[in-house]
Amino acid sequence: KNVSAPTTSLSQNKLLGGLLSGAFEESSCQSRYKSSLYRKQSPFPLSPYLVQKLRKYEAYHKKCGPGTKRYRKAIKQLKAGRNVENSECKYVVWFPCNGLGNRMLTIASTFLYALLSDRVLLMHVAPEQEGLFCEPFPGSSWVLPGGFPHNNPQNLHIGAPESYVNMIKNNVIRNDDPGSVPASSLPPYVYLHVEQSRLKLSDNVFCDEDQLVLSKFNWMILKSDSYFAPALFLTPMYEKELGKMFPQKEAVFHHLGRYLFHPTNTVWGIIRRYYEAYLARVDEKIGFQIRIFPEKPIKFENMYDQLMRCIREQQLLPELGTAEPANTTADAGKVKAVLIASLYSGYYEKIRGMYYENPTKTGEIVAVYQPSHEEQQQYTSNEHNQKALAEIYLLSYCDKIAMTAWSTFGYVAYSFAGVKPWILLRPDWDKERSEVACVRSTSVEPCLHSPPILGCRAKREVDVTAVKPYVRHCEDVGFGLKLF
Ligand code: GDP
Structure with missing residues (x-):
């Protein structure tokens, strides 16, 4: 043997x-x-x-x-x-x-x-x-x-x-x-x-x-x-x-x-319980991380619309059908889990409702989950941070990830996963909506938002991406730098 x-x-x-x-x-x-x-x-x-x-x-x-x-x-x-x-x-x-x-x-x-x-x-x-x-x-x-x-x-x-x-x-x-x-x-x-x-x-x-x-x-x-x-x-x-x-x-x-980074047994308990309850047995896991920044608030409808455009354009979720599919397709009965990380529950409510009220064209089942909705960021609460850490980990177990531009919370999750995310771009400073819904990241590295400039004392304005073959500008932060 x-x-x-x-x-x-x-x-x-x-x-x-x-x-x-x-x-x-x-x-x-x-x-x-x-x-x-x-x-x-x-x-x-x-x-x-x-x-x-x-x-x-x-x-x-x-x-x-x-x-x-x-x-x-x-x-x-x-x-x-x-x-x-x-x-x-x-x-x-x-x-x-x-x-x-x-x-x-x-x-x-x-x-x-x-x-x-x-x-x-x-x-x-x-x-x-x-x-x-x-x-x-x-x-x-x-x-x-x-x-x-x-x-x-x-x-x-x-x-x-x-x-x-x-x-x-x-x-x-x-x-x-x-x-x-x-x-x-x-x-x-x-x-x-x-x-x-x-x-x-x-x-x-x-x-x-x-x-x-x-x-x-x-x-x-x-x-x-x-x-x-x-x-x-x-x-x-x-x-x-x-x-x-x-x-x-x-x-x-x-x-x-x-x-x-290894969550302590207490935090691991949160992660493990959630994963085993909702994610362990599904066919595919898709994470959406929606972050609204106080310095660039975006209306719920606009953010939701952008997420939906991204989902449609990148075919992240099955399309809705008008009637229960008569012929069973290859994918029929497969379960896709959507894991939402957000301080707010609105995105979850709407996406869950959509797949509750309508069949999918392929007969796939879409299950939508959100571990918490804390409403507000709390810098000084230990319990709040335990949940945040748990959600970063849960996101990092997803096969596909779509995240909000500029968010370090999302960066950590996709980097752990080793998965190139779709990034929901931030609207220009004078706009309420982004023309382009999302783009695929070229790297699983986080973005450095404010890069140094090459040749310190020389104070030359050189674009480092033109000189160093291993850095590029970030998809979400135009002047930022990421290794790839
Ligand atoms: P960034 O501000 O998006 O770059 O990410 P940070 O993690 O540095 O700061 C955001 C903080 O807000 C997190 O650490 C959490 O405390 C909280 N937060 C933001 N989004 C979420 C979320 O989806 N889930 C949970 N539990 N907390 C969140």
């Missing part, structure tokens, strides 16, 4: 081909092993170099992370106001900004930055984010321990005197000759403010000169609202290393996200 595949390849599968560490206790975080069973296999091969790099990082994190002698020493020096030479451990402390989708994109970007610049990633976990994610690094923690001296988020803003750009402007530090700056002459930490308007020309810090100075700080505090991974690819000194880690650049968030 043929015995099943060797255990090594079985466990390799479970660990997503070596992406995940085998050093965890399985029951402590079930989603780490179970989530991938709800998806098709990743279409993006993993580079052995990235796997090696992750294992090395895990060892470094364990050596320098919270609870270690080295961590205590580094905190002591920070408190004493000293930036010592040749420190064994360097840190980057992530602070939150905006909603969950934004946070996941910036955590992944900061982690990539930590990998490239040899820093330990620590997270300031606000109460609304507690208990959402499992620890990703074995034998250690990525949660910034209490007692960190500079943990007031109010002080992290564009005008902060500790911000790198302000320190340069105020001549506290210099970046014109990085080689000559002794680490011990620097302040005990640097704040890197990587927010939208700042990711532009004059304050662009993704250049070799700046990165060389920044690398001398033992402590870095970082706050960002942007998926800045593409900017790291545009930094000459990181380009080669990134090429080895990601031979397929389209899969950066896809791999890093699947490595870092």
Whole structure:
């Protein structure tokens, strides 16, 4: 009798081909092993170099992370106001900004930055984010321990005197000759403010000169609202290393996200119950993510009409018939599940009603589901964030995804899935409706909304997409950049 595949390849599968560490206790975080069973296999091969790099990082994190002698020493020096030479451990402390989708994109970007610049990633976990994610690094923690001296988020803003750009402007530090700056002459930490308007020309810090100075700080505090991974690819000194880690650049968030983010058992319970109840046994799953942004409100009728146009033009759902189909077609009786993620219930009500009241031409059955409708975004509610995370995951189990332009919530979902979404375009600023209903994304990477400009000091207005073969402008954000 043929015995099943060797255990090594079985466990390799479970660990997503070596992406995940085998050093965890399985029951402590079930989603780490179970989530991938709800998806098709990743279409993006993993580079052995990235796997090696992750294992090395895990060892470094364990050596320098919270609870270690080295961590205590580094905190002591920070408190004493000293930036010592040749420190064994360097840190980057992530602070939150905006909603969950934004946070996941910036955590992944900061982690990539930590990998490239040899820093330990620590997270300031606000109460609304507690208990959402499992620890990703074995034998250690990525949660910034209490007692960190500079943990007031109010002080992290564009005008902060500790911000790198302000320190340069105020001549506290210099970046014109990085080689000559002794680490011990620097302040005990640097704040890197990587927010939208700042990711532009004059304050662009993704250049070799700046990165060389920044690398001398033992402590870095970082706050960002942007998926800045593409900017790291545009930094000459990181380009080669990134090429080895990601031979397929389209899969950066896809791999890093699947490595870092694992819902805790509580959140996994929500996901699993919903999936098993409504999605596990259907023939096809189609996700619609409808997000209305306060800065660009769109009337319900207009958004609904755009979604319907997209569905029709891209044939995402079966057409309605006038009578029950007499001849059974090949697809008759097949069940298509529509999963809707939205703060509002209107889209669900209408689509469900449509397929309740009318037959389909093919005889296919359309089942429409929406896990929650929270009505309003709540930045500070933990329960609200649990649902948001659950819905990002549920969307990521869909075979096809249509999402609202500009939404990081949607970006995370399709990137996890490894599925190129249809993007429901935003109307021009002076219009209420978009002429084009939706376009297919060319990549499963998220979009960086405010790109840096190439050649930092040169301040040349070069379109990076003309120079770098691995970035394009985003379908939904014309000036934005995405890897592909
Ligand atoms: P973005 O603003 O669309 O880029 O996405 P973010 O995730 O950064 O912020 C939006 C926040 O609003 C989410 O984190 C949720 O808290 C909430 N939200 C938006 N859409 C949905 C949804 O469809 N379902 C749930 N549960 N929450 C949502």
